Amino acid sequence: MRRIIVIFAAIMTASLWLGAAGAQGKELYIYNWSNYLPPDTIKRFEEQTGIKVTLDVYDSNETMLAKLQAGATGYDIVVPSGYMVRTMIKQGMAEKIDVSELANFKNVMKPHDAPPFDSKSEYSAPYMWGTTGITYDSARVPGGKLDDTWKEFFEPQEALKGQVVALNDQVEVWNAAAYYLGLDKCTESAEDGQKILALLEKQKPMLAMYQSSGTIDRMVAGEVIAHHQWNGASHRVRAKLPTARYVYPKEGISLWGDHFVVPKGAPNVENAKIFINWMMDPKNIAEASNFTGYMNAISGSDKYLDDSLKSDPAVNMPAEYAARLRPTKDCSKSSRELRDKVWTRLKK
Amino acid sequence: MGGSAVTKQMLRRASLIGPALLFIGVFMLIPIGLMAYVSFLERGEYGGVVWHAYTGEAYSNFLFERDLDGSLLLNTDYLQIFSRSLGLATVTWGLTLLLGFPTALYMALQPERLRNLLIFLVTIPFWTNLLVRNYAWILLLRNNGLIDGTLSHLGVTNEPISLLYTPFAIGVGLMYSFLPFMVLPIYASLEKVDLRLVEAAFDLGANHLKALVRVIIPLARPGIMAGSILVLIPCLGAYVTPELLGGSKSMMIGNLIQTQFGAARNWPFGAALAFVLLAMVLITMMIYTMRSKRGPEPAS
Amino acid sequence: MSRLSRNPLMRFPGMAPVAGFAFAFLYMPIFVLIALSFNENRIATIWSGFSTHWYGVVLGNDDILHAAQNSIVVAVVAALTGTLLATIAALGMARGRFRGQTGATAVLVLPLIVPEIVTAVATLLFFVLIGFKLGLLTVMVAHTVFCIPFAYLPIRARLDGMDPALAEAAADLYANEWQAFRRVTLPLLWPGILSGGLLSFIISLDDFVLTYFVAGAGATTLPVYIFGMIRIGVTPEVNAVSALMLAVSILVVSLSWLIGRTQR
Numbered sequence: 001m002r003r004i005i006v007i008f009a010a011i012m013t014a015s016l017w018l019g020a021a022g023a024q025g026k027e028l029y030i031y032n033w034s035n036y037l038p039p040d041t042i043k044r045f046e047e048q049t050g051i052k053v054t055l056d057v058y059d060s061n062e063t064m065l066a067k068l069q070a071g072a073t074g075y076d077i078v079v080p081s082g083y084m085v086r087t088m089i090k091q092g093m094a095e096k097i098d099v100s101e102l103a104n105f106k107n108v109m110k111p112h113d114a115p116p117f118d119s120k121s122e123y124s125a126p127y128m129w130g131t132t133g134i135t136y137d138s139a140r141v142p143g144g145k146l147d148d149t150w151k152e153f154f155e156p157q158e159a160l161k162g163q164v165v166a167l168n169d170q171v172e173v174w175n176a177a178a179y180y181l182g183l184d185k186c187t188e189s190a191e192d193g194q195k196i197l198a199l200l201e202k203q204k205p206m207l208a209m210y211q212s213s214g215t216i217d218r219m220v221a222g223e224v225i226a227h228h229q230w231n232g233a234s235h236r237v238r239a240k241l242p243t244a245r246y247v248y249p250k251e252g253i254s255l256w257g258d259h260f261v262v263p264k265g266a267p268n269v270e271n272a273k274i275f276i277n278w279m280m281d282p283k284n285i286a287e288a289s290n291f292t293g294y295m296n297a298i299s300g301s302d303k304y305l306d307d308s309l310k311s312d313p314a315v316n317m318p319a320e321y322a323a324r325l326r327p328t329k330d331c332s333k334s335s336r337e338l339r340d341k342v343w344t345r346l347k348k
Numbered sequence: 349m350g351g352s353a354v355t356k357q358m359l360r361r362a363s364l365i366g367p368a369l370l371f372i373g374v375f376m377l378i379p380i381g382l383m384a385y386v387s388f389l390e391r392g393e394y395g396g397v398v399w400h401a402y403t404g405e406a407y408s409n410f411l412f413e414r415d416l417d418g419s420l421l422l423n424t425d426y427l428q429i430f431s432r433s434l435g436l437a438t439v440t441w442g443l444t445l446l447l448g449f450p451t452a453l454y455m456a457l458q459p460e461r462l463r464n465l466l467i468f469l470v471t472i473p474f475w476t477n478l479l480v481r482n483y484a485w486i487l488l489l490r491n492n493g494l495i496d497g498t499l500s501h502l503g504v505t506n507e508p509i510s511l512l513y514t515p516f517a518i519g520v521g522l523m524y525s526f527l528p529f530m531v532l533p534i535y536a537s538l539e540k541v542d543l544r545l546v547e548a549a550f551d552l553g554a555n556h557l558k559a560l561v562r563v564i565i566p567l568a569r570p571g572i573m574a575g576s577i578l579v580l581i582p583c584l585g586a587y588v589t590p591e592l593l594g595g596s597k598s599m600m601i602g603n604l605i606q607t608q609f610g611a612a613r614n615w616p617f618g619a620a621l622a623f624v625l626l627a628m629v630l631i632t633m634m635i636y637t638m639r640s641k642r643g644p645e646p647a648s
Numbered sequence: 649m650s651r652l653s654r655n656p657l658m659r660f661p662g663m664a665p666v667a668g669f670a671f672a673f674l675y676m677p678i679f680v681l682i683a684l685s686f687n688e689n690r691i692a693t694i695w696s697g698f699s700t701h702w703y704g705v706v707l708g709n710d711d712i713l714h715a716a717q718n719s720i721v722v723a724v725v726a727a728l729t730g731t732l733l734a735t736i737a738a739l740g741m742a743r744g745r746f747r748g749q750t751g752a753t754a755v756l757v758l759p760l761i762v763p764e765i766v767t768a769v770a771t772l773l774f775f776v777l778i779g780f781k782l783g784l785l786t787v788m789v790a791h792t793v794f795c796i797p798f799a800y801l802p803i804r805a806r807l808d809g810m811d812p813a814l815a816e817a818a819a820d821l822y823a824n825e826w827q828a829f830r831r832v833t834l835p836l837l838w839p840g841i842l843s844g845g846l847l848s849f850i851i852s853l854d855d856f857v858l859t860y861f862v863a864g865a866g867a868t869t870l871p872v873y874i875f876g877m878i879r880i881g882v883t884p885e886v887n888a889v890s891a892l893m894l895a896v897s898i899l900v901v902s903l904s905w906l907i908g909r910t911q912r
Binding site for chain 2: 060062063065066069070087090091168169170171204207208209210211213223330332333336337339340341343344345347348
């Protein structure tokens with residue numbers, strides 16, 4: 001018995017070393033959200049450029065940031081949201097790659113070509129952008145329609161009590177509450193914090209749960225009637241549940257964007273630039289949009305976009321809602337502390 | 349017994365315990381030491397820490413918060429979260445013990461070939477992934493889920509009962525995850541129990557219950573202790589199962605600390621919370637060890 | 649021992665039903681999980697027909713297979729190393745009392761007590777500090793650390809209360825201690841070692857937080873891969889890969905059982 005174990009262990013160890021030794025040649029290590037880059041697009045990139053891509057996943061901006069801040073290296077591309085890009089640049093964690101000088105940069109639509117956190121596009125390139133609103137099943141709502149206000153979320157009507165899910169994300173929930181109450185989402189005032197806490201505490205018993213995972217399946221399976229959700233996920237819900245509708249609340253809706261950034265000390269910077277440039281091509285980015293359900297920032301891509309994307313107001317935002325968009329911001333230390341305190345007190 | 353024999357024994361002991369201690373020493377103690385250092389630092393503006401700015405703020409934040417005028421107010425939020433986790437861990441421990449002990453005893457009484465098979469059988473379900481197992485439980489426990497459906501089909505219930513997103517669901521989920529960690533140590537301890545002792549007890553007129561309580565349980569005590577530690581302590585830090593099965597309306601210690609390294613970006617506080625937890629557990633273990641030293645010693 | 653356990657008095661009433669319930673309890677979600685891997689619909693709660701489609705997806709998905717392979721390799725190495733270190737440590741600790749015993753126990757059990765996220769960030773900071781390049785090896789090292797207490801406690805429980813006279817008698821009968829160990833102590837310890845080894849194995853297989861932080865690029869394990877999927881939604885692909893892992897485990901168990909039989 002023991003001999004078997006020893007032989008087994010030896011084989012395992014040997015295969016490990018062999019596996020590790022095999023990695024040579026043109027490579028690119030991408031660190032991304034799960035299911036956020038179409039596998040077919042990656043294959044095409046590999047075929048066209050001969051660069052082998054390895055994809056690793058993370059489940060939130062913050063954990064990715066924590067890992068990079070603790071000093072992890074080895075990734076050539078990460079995909080942080082806008083406010084995280086600012087943090088990375090300020091902390092010297094982003095490599096200066098002068099995206100504005102890449103060949104396909106001319107395709108980038110305004111205003112995405114000069115975002116506030118990287119006005120000269122030296123560090124980041126836009127990937128997908130989206131909003132966080134509310135998805136509901138119009139077939140199960142009295143009157144077939146919810147008003148476009150956060151009130152339906154924070155003070156749900158009778159039929160929706162216990163049938164609404166909030167994202168288990170302190171930033172998203174806090175932002176929505178701030179918009180509804182007309183407060184600055186980066187407030188540092190304890191009084192504002194108290195108001196938000198009161199609103200959230202009133203809402204809590206009427207929620208089914210706080211959950212950020214499996215939002216699409218939950219809506220499609222009809223487990224709940226309304227869900228705090230990202231618009232791309234909402235689009236995927238609608239593909240399976242045609243009566244799903246997306247709400248752009250009038251008090252304000254978070255606008256976020258995900259960007260390609262090359263972390264400082266990346267092993268394959270040149271390959272990363274090739275990839276970023278490649279993804280600014282209208283055809284390639286359209287493939288990504290079709291796959292993820294989110295809008296991109298490259299002009300000329302709409303002729304390659306699926307009709308279902310173009311006809312879904314969740315993704316293709318009607319122009320009249322533009323005034324409701326609120327770009328995400330990275331709030332100050334004390335604001336974050338206040339937010340965390342409120343969240344902890346809400347859930348204690 | 350000459351001095352050299354004693355030294356030889358000490359050396360032998362050191363060479364046996366040494367490797368494990370060294371491994372943990374290098375790859376655990378030093379990193380934890382780093383974290384202890386971090387807990388006394390100021391949090392960075394964007395997350396992370398400011399490496400040379402010292403403050404005890406992280407620790408005082410556990411119990412106190414600053415009022416608008418700067419004075420310290422008692423803040424019981426974190427204490428409540430700690431005590432909730434503790435309560436949950438204790439209930440899980442009790443349930444796994446109740447279910448696990450008879451199971452371990454049953455296994456120990458089987459013929460030898462069957463015994464080894466049963467050990468594997470206990471752990472095979474855990475070759476799957478935690479998330480997948482939790483999702484299976486969600487399916488079983490939800491409204492109109494498999495359990496609810498079966499019960500109403502059999503006519504036991506009329507309305508769909510809500511088992512999911514309740515403390516009950518969390519308890520079931522945690523008990524499920526930790527059952528092998530109670531069963532196997534108790535089994536390992538019980539399997540060597542000299543059944544002649546038990547037979548002797550029967551010969552002296554004891555019934556099953558007395559034999560159990562007076563002979564078997566005391567002999568299984570090391571296993572029960574080991575199992576209890578392996579269940580209770582990791583359960584204190586559990587957060588995936590409570591989040592998925594409980595609806596995330598209440599926070600556990602695990603979520604709390606996790607958030608400090610995530611959305612809150614407050615590393616010193618996260619580290620401080622971990623050390624408070626560590627201190628509580630170590631102190632409890634020390635008190636227990638000291639009290640059991642003073643009590644009657646089991647043959648060892 | 650087996651003669652005694654066939655003694656009807658040994659059949660404690662109530663133990664069998666409880667044990668039966670425990671095993672049923674352990675396997676109930678597993679059956680659900682396997683059944684769902686054959687669900688045609690990607691949404692678990694809607695059954696739309698029997699299909700082996702997801703198994704095809706898994707076998708064609710290099711990333712998930714690579715992650716599963718990494719998980720198994722790490723778990724095997726970590727469990728073996730951890731159990732080995734734990735076994736000799738338990739032997740060393742069990743020989744009566746000595747100064748620093750409580751301290752040594754505290755250190756051995758420490759990986760259990762520190763919350764995983766803290767261990768994860770701390771270990772990463774440490775690895776970066778000493779320039780240990782992140783990869784699969786860093787994962788194995790980190791896993792071995794927490795495997796040690798999981799293996800140590802059952803082995804120690806087994807040793808406690810074991811008659812020391814047995815080991816001494818064996819030492820008297822045989823020429824050296826190593827033989828006494830192999831012929832007497834090891835077989836006696838075996839249930840403890842097996843229990844400890846298996847527990848470390850399953851705890852390593854499921855580990856997410858620590859692995860996430862200390863894994864190098866390209867060194868994803870299955871839990872990290874699966875956890876990354878939960879935002880968008882977990883497909884039955886994950887059930888299929890879990891069912892495949894189950895098949896592997898049953899294969900391993902059957903093999904070792906068969907080998908055990910031929911040795912008798």
